[in-house]
Amino acid sequence: MKRSPIVLAAALLAAAGFAGTASAEDAKVMQDRQALMKQQGADMGGVKGYLDDKNDLAKATEAATDLPKTMAKLPDVFPPGTAGPNPDGKYETKAEVWTDWNGFLSARDTAAKKADALLAAVKGGDKAAIQTAFAELGKEGCGGCHQKFRAEIKK
Amino acid sequence: MLAATASRAVAADPGPDLVARGAYLATAAGCENCHTDKEHGGQRFAGGPALPTPFGTFYGPNITPDAETGIGRWSDAQFLRALREGVRADGANLYPAFPYPSFTEIADEDALAIKAYLFSLPPVRQQSRDQNVSFPFSWRTLISIWKLLFFTPGRFRPLPDRAAGSNRGAYLVTALGHCGECHTPRNWLGAMEPDAFLAGTPTGPDGKKVPNITPDAKTGIGKWSEDDIVNLLKDGQTPEFDFVGGAMRAIVDDTSHLTDADRGAIAVFLKNVPAKPFAGNE
Numbered sequence: 001m002k003r004s005p006i007v008l009a010a011a012l013l014a015a016a017g018f019a020g021t022a023s024a025e026d027a028k029v030m031q032d033r034q035a036l037m038k039q040q041g042a043d044m045g046g047v048k049g050y051l052d053d054k055n056d057l058a059k060a061t062e063a064a065t066d067l068p069k070t071m072a073k074l075p076d077v078f079p080p081g082t083a084g085p086n087p088d089g090k091y092e093t094k095a096e097v098w099t100d101w102n103g104f105l106s107a108r109d110t111a112a113k114k115a116d117a118l119l120a121a122v123k124g125g126d127k128a129a130i131q132t133a134f135a136e137l138g139k140e141g142c143g144g145c146h147q148k149f150r151a152e153i154k155k
Numbered sequence: 156m157l158a159a160t161a162s163r164a165v166a167a168d169p170g171p172d173l174v175a176r177g178a179y180l181a182t183a184a185g186c187e188n189c190h191t192d193k194e195h196g197g198q199r200f201a202g203g204p205a206l207p208t209p210f211g212t213f214y215g216p217n218i219t220p221d222a223e224t225g226i227g228r229w230s231d232a233q234f235l236r237a238l239r240e241g242v243r244a245d246g247a248n249l250y251p252a253f254p255y256p257s258f259t260e261i262a263d264e265d266a267l268a269i270k271a272y273l274f275s276l277p278p279v280r281q282q283s284r285d286q287n288v289s290f291p292f293s294w295r296t297l298i299s300i301w302k303l304l305f306f307t308p309g310r311f312r313p314l315p316d317r318a319a320g321s322n323r324g325a326y327l328v329t330a331l332g333h334c335g336e337c338h339t340p341r342n343w344l345g346a347m348e349p350d351a352f353l354a355g356t357p358t359g360p361d362g363k364k365v366p367n368i369t370p371d372a373k374t375g376i377g378k379w380s381e382d383d384i385v386n387l388l389k390d391g392q393t394p395e396f397d398f399v400g401g402a403m404r405a406i407v408d409d410t411s412h413l414t415d416a417d418r419g420a421i422a423v424f425l426k427n428v429p430a431k432p433f434a435g436n437e
Contacts, residue, residue, distance in 0.1 A: 037397075038395075040396075041395055041396035041397055042396065044392070044396040044398075045396040048386075048392070048396065052382075134390070135389065135390045135411075138390045138391060138392050138398045139390055139391050139398065139407065139408075139411065141398075142397075142398035143391045143398040143399060143400055143404050143407070145400070146397075146398060146399065146400025146401070146404070147400040147401065147404045148400070149400075150400050150401075151363075151400075151401065152363070152364055152401060153364075
């Protein structure tokens, strides 16, 4: 099974002084983490839908309002000891999240700022500005974190 | 018209200015991904990061116009020969880690525009790193045999029956963008397998999986629309509103600077390449 990377990461972190141990709680956190990411994906979809004239500004505003909230929850779903494959089995969370916790928080802060900027743009109503803020959040915010802290699982 | 100076300014529509056109084409070809060590703050085009392969680890050389350590003394003919035939100015074979099997198809005027752009940049005195290749691959003469077996130089030839816009897309993908160099599986001697063009591989650069980008419905991007492909190239966004990380992220940094028309052309072409299953153990 794919438990071994989690156990190894947990053992290393335990040796480094963290209290993390692989457990049912960790599995639940990883479910919550994936669900949070998918929620963020759906929110991005809500904004993009407006840009593509598929839904209205009200839906985009609802989505853009949710994004800063989910950004704030991110550190909670990355407790130590939860590196490894996500429930979908497509990606894995890299141990760098915790070996470079400051870098992780910095990436999160960047994403959170861009989510705030997107909300401001959506409230402003100018489509070009919304498009720019959307692209920035996606590439620099979401992509910036995925770049360093997530890996596709080799199949 | 934006001039390509110290910043990464890339004209959206380069127009007739040769250097600006060269800057745009160098972005489309992603030259900096191999020739600039961005992670370690290396100067632009002065030498690139490590590219691990089964044959050794390669380092993109200094291609700034420095006379001693770069390509400052290279003539137009020598520059074209490097891209077209994989031969260095001193006559030595280049390793196909430099993707001349793809670059051979670049038009002369595009290659020379790229050269003009490179020569407009500040020369940087920095010795290129030696390629870290062990015997027998360290013997560049052997590459001549590899070329005999696997490489045919030649310019891109547009096909009259391609879908509208698809020839431009074919040129961008096959020649400039050299997407096949990562997205196509390779044989035991490291040559791309033409029958599995763009079908992905479990053992790409850095040993990581590279996805199938043919229109295969199960293992490729068959379910993606042209808009989905454009969204990926523009913002790194997938149809599930995920945003790519990893190696593709660096590519998106380049493709996000292409014109809408060029991204659209790439999408049309990709939707029309032969669908192949993922070339792995999936």
